[in-house]
Amino acid sequence: MTAEPTTLASWTRALRKQLDALGLDSAALCQAAGLEPSLLDDPNARCPLSITTRLWQLAVEASGDPALGLKTSQFVSPTTFHALGYALVASSSLREMFERIVRYHRVVSDALELELRECADCYEFRFRVPPGSPPPAAEALDAFAAIYVRSCRNRLGRDFAPLAVHLQRAAPMDAQPWHAVFRAPLFFAAPENLLRFPRAAFEQRLDDGNPELAEHNETVLKRTLEQLQHATWTHKVRACLEAQLPDGEPSAERIAQTLHLSLRSLQRHLADEGLNYESLLADTRQRLALQHMRDPRCSISEIAYLLGFADTSSFSRAFKRWTGQAPSLYRETLKPGHPGST
Structure with a gap:
């Protein structure tokens, strides 16, 4: 079975610019489609076709x-x-x-x-x-x-x-x-x-x-x-995770279904690339968490939601496991003038 097609996020960013030019809330439309808006800031990120198709549908409805x-x-x-x-x-x-x-x-x-x-x-x-x-x-x-x-x-x-x-x-x-x-x-x-x-x-x-x-x-x-040819499954699973995490932690079965694969096929493809689903989920969450923490407009509770955690405390425990610091303390180090800021 073939995996779901993907498209460069920069192409979807052009649609978001059009929506902004029309005075529409492009970020809200992205989230309604299951797409995290910050993903579009990564020039190498890829979006699953099902998500971008849904965004086009919502965009046409909103713009008329x-x-x-x-x-x-x-x-x-x-x-x-x-x-x-x-x-x-x-x-x-x-x-x-x-x-x-x-x-x-x-x-x-x-x-x-x-x-x-x-x-x-x-x-x-x-x-x-x-x-x-x-x-x-x-x-x-x-x-x-x-x-x-x-x-x-x-x-x-x-x-x-x-x-x-x-x-x-x-x-x-x-x-x-x-x-x-x-x-x-x-x-x-x-x-x-x-x-x-x-x-x-x-x-x-x-x-x-x-x-x-x-x-x-x-x-x-x-x-x-x-x-793309040698690391397709890792990239495709990451793209699916980034799109689906705001709706709660997706199971491996759900990701496999999105990619039109059996669970066993998904596990085998990831194993061929030296990964498993659990480690890829954790790594994707950690990478997104560090990215969101640098956005002062995004509260810690919002970050927990965007990463699919059931509550803020669950996110805090995971974040401390990744960085050795609580989210609030880590964010303090990012403030200008702090000894740990860059």
């Missing part, structure tokens, strides 16, 4: 805007997509850029399969849900499609437009926002998600390409992909 995904794409920058963003900016043609997107997209998300196909007079770029995997929110797919088109315009100019846009999502009541973004023939309820681009534009040499910079970032991307 079915075109939210299109607008969120405006808050995406090269850093949103790790080293991939800079490799794309340095690419010497749109074809080279999209070849890198296909090659390294798993660094950003493994929720989709991507394909670039060369045709007689055009290039077709497909993004599909892997067989047996849950689909991302339709608004997230809108955002991805808009980002790809915006990336082309950033390199060729604002007048660039694809030849056609096919989206599997149902047709919206008002398609005007989609027409405004893509400026191309639109096909909703399509058999597949597909962007069709003019061949000449895709093969045009770009003056601002930088092969050396692109190669440097590819080195980072290759290393990141290797890390």
